[in-house]
Amino acid sequence: MNYMICFLSFFFLFLMSIVNFISFIYFFMSDLVLFLEWEIISLNSMEIVVSILLDWMSLLFMMFVLMISSVVIYYSKSYMSSEKNLIRFILLVLLFVFSMMMLIISPNMISILLGWDGLGLVSYCLVIFYQNVKSYNAGMLTALSNRIGDVFILMIISWMMNYGSWNFIFYLNFMKNDYYMKFIGVMIVMAAMTKSAQIPFSSWLPAAMAAPTPVSALVHSSTLVTAGVYLLIRFNDLLIDTFIFKILLLMSGLTMMMAGITANYEFDLKKIIALSTLSQLGLMMSILSMGMPNLAFFHLLTHAMFKALLFMCAGVIIHMMMDVQDIRFMGGITNYIPLTSLCLNISNLALCGIPFLAGFYSKDMILEMVLLSNLNIYIYFLYYFSTGLTMFYTIRLLFYTMINDYNLISIYNLFDEDYIMLKSMFLLLFMSLISGSMLSWMIFLNPYMIYISLNLKLMVIYVTLLGMLMGYYMSNMKIYSFSKFLKIYNMSNFLSVMWFMPNLSTYGLNYYFLVFGQKLLMSIDFGWSEMYSGQGMFKIIKNYSIFHQFFQMNNFMIYLFSFVFSMSIFFLMILL
Numbered sequence: 418m419n420y421m422i423c424f425l426s427f428f429f430l431f432l433m434s435i436v437n438f439i440s441f442i443y444f445f446m447s448d449l450v451l452f453l454e455w456e457i458i459s460l461n462s463m464e465i466v467v468s469i470l471l472d473w474m475s476l477l478f479m480m481f482v483l484m485i486s487s488v489v490i491y492y493s494k495s496y497m498s499s500e501k502n503l504i505r506f507i508l509l510v511l512l513f514v515f516s517m518m519m520l521i522i523s524p525n526m527i528s529i530l531l532g533w534d535g536l537g538l539v540s541y542c543l544v545i546f547y548q549n550v551k552s553y554n555a556g557m558l559t560a561l562s563n564r565i566g567d568v569f570i571l572m573i574i575s576w577m578m579n580y581g582s583w584n585f586i587f588y589l590n591f592m593k594n595d596y597y598m599k600f601i602g603v604m605i606v607m608a609a610m611t612k613s614a615q616i617p618f619s620s621w622l623p624a625a626m627a628a629p630t631p632v633s634a635l636v637h638s639s640t641l642v643t644a645g646v647y648l649l650i651r652f653n654d655l656l657i658d659t660f661i662f663k664i665l666l667l668m669s670g671l672t673m674m675m676a677g678i679t680a681n682y683e684f685d686l687k688k689i690i691a692l693s694t695l696s697q698l699g700l701m702m703s704i705l706s707m708g709m710p711n712l713a714f715f716h717l718l719t720h721a722m723f724k725a726l727l728f729m730c731a732g733v734i735i736h737m738m739m740d741v742q743d744i745r746f747m748g749g750i751t752n753y754i755p756l757t758s759l760c761l762n763i764s765n766l767a768l769c770g771i772p773f774l775a776g777f778y779s780k781d782m783i784l785e786m787v788l789l790s791n792l793n794i795y796i797y798f799l800y801y802f803s804t805g806l807t808m809f810y811t812i813r814l815l816f817y818t819m820i821n822d823y824n825l826i827s828i829y830n831l832f833d834e835d836y837i838m839l840k841s842m843f844l845l846l847f848m849s850l851i852s853g854s855m856l857s858w859m860i861f862l863n864p865y866m867i868y869i870s871l872n873l874k875l876m877v878i879y880v881t882l883l884g885m886l887m888g889y890y891m892s893n894m895k896i897y898s899f900s901k902f903l904k905i906y907n908m909s910n911f912l913s914v915m916w917f918m919p920n921l922s923t924y925g926l927n928y929y930f931l932v933f934g935q936k937l938l939m940s941i942d943f944g945w946s947e948m949y950s951g952q953g954m955f956k957i958i959k960n961y962s963i964f965h966q967f968f969q970m971n972n973f974m975i976y977l978f979s980f981v982f983s984m985s986i987f988f989l990m991i992l993l
């Protein structure tokens with residue numbers, strides 16, 4: 418029964434993916450945009466309308482989301498086979514995909530809110546799927562962080578009542594210079610920053626790794642975290658050349674750098690990949706805030722392919738390690754799971770931007786467009802430093818898992834590669850190889866010819882090679898080395914909490930207030946003022962009355978004893 422539902426869900430989603438791809442080609446070649454409105458109810462002047470916008474961008478994005486979700490469900494058939502509630506898991510994933518579809522095809526803020534809230538709610542259910550304290554904490558952090566963005570969307574809906582329609586697509590262009598539309602722009606950017614985990618809302622994304630690995634493959638590649646980027650691509654005409662985009666450029670650049678540095682100090686396999694996702698989201702947001710939405714969309718799609726594959730490979734490794742996620746226990750896995758290692762290598766190299774893999778076409782173009790842009794040296798530094806860090810933590814991860822010594826050799830021998838997982842991974846492997854070149858011909862009708870000097874052209878390769886060298890040295894360092902570099906390396910406790918982000922975003926909002934409340938309780942309710950107020954006086958009088966009563970009772974006993982003693986002596990004298 419479970420396997421049948423898995424197979425039917427996979428088949429339906431994959432079929433819909435193919436249909437969307439064919440529709441995309443037709444719409445793109447015909448330069449066609451389809452806008453559908455269905456009026457559900459009309460009462461006096463109020464009407465409830467469902468709007469659907471189909472263009473090449475929404476169809477292509479839907480095709481990628483449906484393909485990845487179908488592959489993830491097929492992968493889950495094996496990965497979650499020991500799970501009792503597999504049907505519940507599949508239904509939650511399908512709900513998640515439906516919420517994402519609602520968000521993608523909506524030109525209407527009300528239906529965007531339905532998809533947006535649906536993503537937040539279902540992601541909470543998926544993060545707490547393994548019911549333990551860690552999952553509960555991660556789920557609450559995810560849900561509450563995303564609620565901030567939901568509130569901004571609600572405020573946009575209420576503000577748009579002034580314009581008489583919630584269909585933002587109608588008046589993005591001709592109301593660009595409207596002063597009050599700037600408020601909507603600021604709220605859209607804030608909502609997108611929460612959903613795409615930019616500073617200062619970054620702490621929820623690594624915490625969401627408490628979810629099952631297939632969920633991570635879906636959520637952190639093509640759906641939840643890219644919803645904010647997609648929303649900003651749709652609203653790009655309204656926001657271009659505004660001050661809020663300059664702030665977003667700075668924040669996304671800092672997010673990119675922070676995630677790259679933190680990933681180099683992390684030992685949890687899934688968290689390293691999550692921080693890598695955070696870094697790539699910063700890259701998408703930053704290039705989008707520079708006014709290049711098509712380039713951001715291009716990187717979003719190529720990144721979705723190899724990141725989903727990377728999470729799937731991590732899932733196989735975690736299964737092989739008997740649910741151990743610490744990369745220090747790994748090593749030499751190539752000898753035991755060679756095909757999975759092949760997928761892991763190719764997806765990692767695509768992430769680094771190695772030429773002619775999927776990531777190369779988008780990352781190389783982004784970095785060269787940054788060189789042509791009129792930006793200061795600080796943004797330029799953030800881009801190239803973060804690119805070097807990407808290579809740094811990727812090579813470090815490969816050395817720890819594949820090339821370094823065996824650490825738990827006895828466990829490996831119990832594992833054989835699962836062919837259901839491999840089939841699903843090979844489809845994404847094929848897409849990770851060809852999607853970059855395929856999409857670059859589809860999205861950009863004319864090839865970009867970027868003329869810059871030879872040294873600037875080779876700058877990407879210089880940074881990549883430097884990052885590769887640093888990653889090699891980092892992975893070969895001994896744990897007990899006393900070099901000065903290791904003293905920096907031991908800062909992992911400081912850097913793994915992501916630059917105090919949890920203190921600023923979560924702990925700071927509850928821990929410090931709770932401590933302040935405890936101090937108030939101790940100084941006011943349990944302090945001197947309470948001692949000499951009503952409650953204190955009541956206790957003093959009560960204690961005094963108990964003491965007085967005890968004293969009176971004791972006096973009576975003394976009198977009684979004296980009387981009995983004297984009478985007994987009197988009777989003894991008479992008798993004698």
